[in-house]
Structure formats: C-alpha cells, structure tokens
Amino acid sequence: MLHKNLKPFPNGFFWGASTSAYQVEGASLEDGKGPSCQDVKMVPEGTSDLTVCADHYHHYQEDIALMAEMGFHSYRFSISWSRILPEGTGRINPQGIEFYSNLIDECRKYGIEPIVTMFHFDMPAALDERGSWSNRESVEWFLEFARILFENFGDRVKYWLTINEQNMLTLVGPAIGSLFIPEGCTNQMKEIYQQNHHQLVAQAKAMELCHKMLPEAKIGPAPNISLVYAATCKPEDVLAAQNFNAIRNWLYLDMAVYGVYNHLVWSYLEAHDACPVFSEGDEDVLKNAHPDFIGFNYYSTATAEADNGGEETETTVDQQSAGGEAGVYKGYHNPNLMKTEFGWEIDPIGFRATMRELYSRYRLPLLVTENGLGAYDKLEDGKIHDPYRIQYLREHIAQIQQAITDGVDMLGYNPWSAIDLISTHEGMKKRYGLIYVDRDEFDLKTLKRYRKDSFYWYKKVIATNGEDLAD
Template sequence: MAKIQFPSDFLWGTATASYQIEGAYQEDGRGLSIWDTFSHTPGKVANNDNGDVACDSYHRYEEDVALLKKLGVKAYRFSIAWPRIFPQGTGEVNEKGLDYYRRVVDALLEAGIQPAVTLYHWDLPQALQDKGGWANRETIDAFVKYAEVIFQAFDGKIKQWITFNETWCVSFLSNYIGAHAPGNKDLQLAVTVAHNCMVAHGEAVKRFRALGTEGTIGTTHNLYWFEPYTTKPEDVAAAHRNRAYNNEWFMDPTFKGTYPEFMVDWFREKGVEVPIREGDMETIAQPIDFIGVNFYSGGFGRCKKDEGLFDCEEVQVGFAKTFMDWNVYPDGLYKVLSWVKDEYGDVPIYITENGACYEDELTAEGRVHDELRADYYKKHFIQCHRLIESGVPLKGYFAWSLLDNFEWAEGYKKRFGIVYTNYETQERHPKDSFYFIQKVIADGGFDA
C-alpha cells in the first residue's frame, strides 16, 4: 500500500472566523458589524439565525485551544473582529477588544500553536457601512489604521498575517449576488468594492513593511476550478470567463498589477468600469510573502447565451455532492494550485480553507461518524501530496473548520466542523474526521 508522507515542516492547521464562532456580540464594548445588521434582518439568514451567541468562543476559547492541542495542529487560523477593536470603525481603540485577542494568542502560544491571523473576515463595522462601506475610499484608510493597531499590538507574537479573506465573497457574493452582508445586487458596486478591498490589502502590506513588523504577510483568495465541457472555442471561452471571475480577477492584480483584459472588456459591455486611480495597481501588487487559497469545489461548463453573468451553463458530470450541493472535486485542487504556480511563479502557497459540509448526527455516546467528511479530507490530502511531489510550493493546510458554527446565510443548519457543536449546551464533540486528521498529523501521513 502506497504511503503518503508529508514534509516534516508542513504546517498543519485548522481555521475559524470571528463572527462565526465568538458570539458575545454586545460585550466589552464591541460595536455592531454588517453581519449583525444582516442576520437580524428577517429573511436574510436561514431560520433567521444570527451570530449573537454562535459557539460562544468569546468565553470558551480555552476549551477550543485545548481541542486544537488535542488535534495536534501546529497553527490555528482565526480572524480578529474589527468592531471589537474600533466599535465605530475608527476613533478610539477599545482595549477590552484587544485584551480578548491577547488572551487567545497567549493561550495558543502556551499550547505550542502558531497563530495565523486574518484581519478582515467580513465583519465590517456597521458605522463604516453607513458611510458607504467598501465603496467609500475612506474605508481603506480606516482599515489601514485598524491593521496598524493590530500589527503593533501583536508584533513578535503573531508571525503569519492574512489581510483579507475571500475578496470575491466580500465583493460579488455580497454586493452583486446579494447573498451575504450587506446584501446589495449591483454589479458596478461589486466591482468597485473588489477594487477598493484590494487597494486596502496593498496599503496594509505597505504599512506592515514600514512598521518593520515581524513575520510574513499575504492575502487569501477563494479559487475555483472550472473547465470547459467540450473543446469548442465558445465553451472554452465561457468556462474561462466563469473561472476568471473567481481566479484571474483577483490573482492578476495581486501578482501582475493588472486586471485580465478580456474580463475588463466583458464587464465594460455590461456598463461596468473598474474605478482605478493613479497608483492603485502598484499598491495592489505589493510583494507578498505567500498566497492563501481557499478551495472547495469546481465543475464543467459550456456556452449558453444569457446564462448568468458570463453566458456559461454548468454541466453536471456526476460528481458526488456535499450537503451544500457543491461538487466534490479533489483533482480540481491539484489543477488550480498547479495553475497558480504556472501562472504566478513559485510564491509559497497555503491552503487556508478546505473542508466539507455534511449532515451530522450525534450518537448517544457523544460521537459523530462522519465518514464522508473524513473521506473528503483524505482525497484532498492526496492531492496536496501530489502537488508537493510535483514541485508546487505548498507549505501548509488549514482544515475548515475547527467547529460547527454560524454558516453565514445558511445559519446553523450547515455543519463544516471537525468538532460537533451542540448549540443548546455549547458542548463540543470531536467527530471521526477530527481523529482522522489527528492521526495524519501525528504520523506525518497515511496509507493511501
């Protein structure tokens, strides 16, 4: 039987996000975020769920750190809630907010776990949204000030920094499709938000360098592998547009300082322009130390006039599906990260999220037998190994997610965790997938 063996310095981790796990939404001076507003608006979230309590990690972080230690991970990716630090987005620093994250970071370091921090995982202070949110360039300045406070408060303790999580979701999913906060449906707004977020990323990287902050900094894009159903030129072009919507639109500015021209032309035909100011593209393309990639799925498409934004129809080819109805496509991970290396060079890559949602049942003994999730991880770990063996500079992997949590617009009915959360009692129960990953980390690999 073939042995899948990972390098000894491969960074194994798991990940969460502040609004999804913390709760305590009105405690210790925290201001409201756009997700507080969105989730309290009837009909926006399944079952009208919200993140008021979530997993109560604000009070139970020590329990969660103990789970991380039991899992054996070397790193934990979590995000800092901007409204805990600046309740109004700008102004006076809320020291109680900083103190909470100091406690979390110190607990992690004491447990021998490296903190990997995301500065922006979608919880924009509502006070800034009231002034236009990411469509307002003043939000860029507010973000850089917030980032500076965090850099200085944790310099030397946090060594891995991620500016933004999934700028596609912040922009298109939230401001064109309207499924996430703030829930707008305006293509020009979405393109503007995407651009301004990338400028804010670049400005934060510049500030990080200027401060001489210790550690490495990058950003995370959610990449999707979409390929043509046939070799017909129209199918190839349609699938490429659909893929570039997630991939090139964000990766090209990050690494090349340009937007893909064919996509600029496509948006222009829709009456949409990118609001580029002098110096923006140089700022966006600030050199970064690594790229974070969140990968969940992929698919096949063909040209169909007036289908969606890009005249592209997805073709079902028999993939297994998760409970989110997403295709299980492990080979897509190999293809998309190989494409990253081929297109953008040998930048170090971290898979900052990868995981699956399934219907989980807690047994009377307090166990969850999630064979499908464990199998999902195993198949994606094999692709990670293929990538490393193929010379792709994949340096680490963060499983999504440590805990079942508030799954954004899906509320609490969709579970991604390797630990089951009983939302009535807040008890945590490691699932079989937890023990599978625990053994992979302990053994440095597994039998394929």
C-alpha cells in the same frame, strides 16, 4: 499522471484548521464590541442569529486545548474589526485587544502558529452607515485597522491574511450578507467593481505596511478559488471557461501578485461600462503589494459552457454556484462529480489541478485556508460518527501530496472548520467542524464540546505528517 513515489509533506507544514470571528465567537455585543454588518443584517428564516454561535469567546481556552490535543501546528482565525474599533475608526476597545491577545497567547502556549485573517465578511455597522467599501475613505479605514493589528499583535503573529474571499464579496455579496449598494445607484455592476477596487487598494496598502512594520512577517490574500473546466471540448466552451476563470479567480490574484487588472476582466468591464475609477497613486500602490504567499479557500471546481445571450442565466446564490453572465459564460453542473448534502460538487482531483495552476501562474507558496464538508452531523450517545468527512478530507489531503510531488510549494492545510460554527447562510444545521458543539439552530442546549470521529482521524494524520491517511 498519478504519482506512486510520493514526496513527503515538508517539515514545518502547517496542519491546522480555520474559523472566522463572526461565525464562531458569539458575544456579538459584549465587552465593548460594536455591531458588524453581520449582526444587523436580516437573518434568513430558519437560521440562528450570531449572538452566541459556538460561544468561542467564552470557551477559547477549552477550544484551543482541543486543537492542541489534535496536534495542530496552526490555527487560522479572523479578528473582528468592530471588536477592536467599535465605530470602525477612532476609539480602540481595550477589551477587544485583550481578548485577541489572550487568544494568540493561548495558541502560542501550545506551539500553535496563529494565522490571522484581517477581514472576514464583517464590516463594522458604523462604517456601513458611512458607505462601506463604496466610500473611498474605506481604504484608509482598513489601513488604520491594519496598523492597530500590527502594533498590538505583530510581535506574536507572523502570518497574516488580508481579505477573506474578496471575490465572493464581489460576486455573491447578498449570499454572505455583506453587499452594500448606495441608494439611487444606477449601474450596480460599476458600483460593485468600484468597491472591489477600493478593497484591492486597501489590501495592497496593508501588505506594504506589514512589510514595513513587521519585516519578519508574511502576508497574502485569501480568495475562494474554483478552477473552471470547460463543459466540452467545443472551442466556445473553452472560451467561456477562460472568461469565468478570469472573472472568478485571476482578477484577484493577478492584482494581488502583479498589481494589474486581468486583461480579460478589464475587457469585460469595459463592455459593461463598469471599469473602476483609479484615484491618484492607485497604480503605483497596487504594484507595490508583493504578497509572500497565496492563501486560498477551495471547496470544488466549477464548470462553464458558452452562453449566446439568448436566454436568462441562473442567478448565483452562494460561493460555489456557477451562475452565469449573458454572452460571457453559463454555469454547468458537472455530471462526473458527486455532491454534498447541500449541493456542492466534490472534486478532490480538481483540488490538485487548482494547486498546480496557481503555482504555475504565480510561483508563490500556497496555503490552504479553507476546505471542508458541510453535513448534518448527529450526536448519538456522546459520539459523532462522520465517515463522510473523513473520506472528504482524506481524498483532498492525498491530492495535496500529489501536488507537492508535482513540485508545488505548499505551506499548510487549514480546513474549514476547527469547530462547528454558524454557516454563512445555512446556520448551525450545516456543520463543518472537527469538534462538535452541542446546540441546535435555536436551542443553545449545553454548548458542550465533543470530539468527532474526524477529530481522532485528523490527529493521527497530523502525528504522522500525512503518512497515515487510512480510516
């Protein structure tokens, strides 16, 4: 059903964009910041390190002014745990508190709502040395970090996100440089899902603490959601799609919203001797989280077909690779979809389908926390022509309006990314930003900011509250 009489975007809809601390800030060891797991990981050949990134740490005033020029209503960014707590716990770094306080104030100065992600792939290296999420104490580490954030910024931050793409931390940890496997581990799958359980408990406790300390604030999860299609109408393929949907999507949102493990996933874990161990009180903690909304990152859908376990399946290499699990599902390349230059399928109609499914399952307001196109942008005569990005964003925004007309409660749209930054595993060459940063993979050049064509286009979209999506 394609609506012709569309409902308008609601008043107060959060038009903005997103970044993450470790990918945009730089200053990775400046002003008292401790190293994170991202700072000490092996940098893939052909990608730059994280010591400078887009140098947002030193350019944040200029960058926020550019966002204000676009008309942003919101800016979704993350806070570096090790900039606040250099050792992960204990001593607080006052310069870290000052930086984020200034950043939040700069947003507020322009009427931009700061939407803060508490954890975005950057566990402090000192806590990695203590076992990272493998250590049950990680629940309390995260809760201590959350308390410090709420105490210092809760008077000005009203929207919080807990853990960015927890499902990707679990499913493709090596691709994002954040998988920790203890030495001598004999059941890696069980270990990974035990770490995932610790994150789920930590998230639930942080949500409960937020509601207690900041009763006017709102908090929610931020998984990467790719609705999974069946490759064909064969019943076996439908079951495979259900399996992958549960493993990739519903495990994390069923737990965030209802506080229980998805039954298909629990059965899957039982079959692999990978069920996590509950500590005393976990069951009650998980049921007391009560998120106020669902934040979610969307880049594309996925497609799955049946796998009989007879042949080796493709290994998942990044956030949008379907991969497979012997006897459970097998990823399938959808022939009906175009792909980006980096091989990710483009599915704006699937975006609408995803929003409809999320709202139907959970009946909570939805906030798009990432959505975007990575491409090889080029600076020519001081300009960046990116019609491909405009087309991508236009088609996805149009589907948000279709979803709103379907009755879906949408809070806002914060695409990836506000400014060019270091991509998770493709470095600076894979650009997502509405604002161009003059640097190459290894040559820092001038770091000057340039407005892309998409900058001017998005400014017009925001000014008309989504009414004008034309080129």
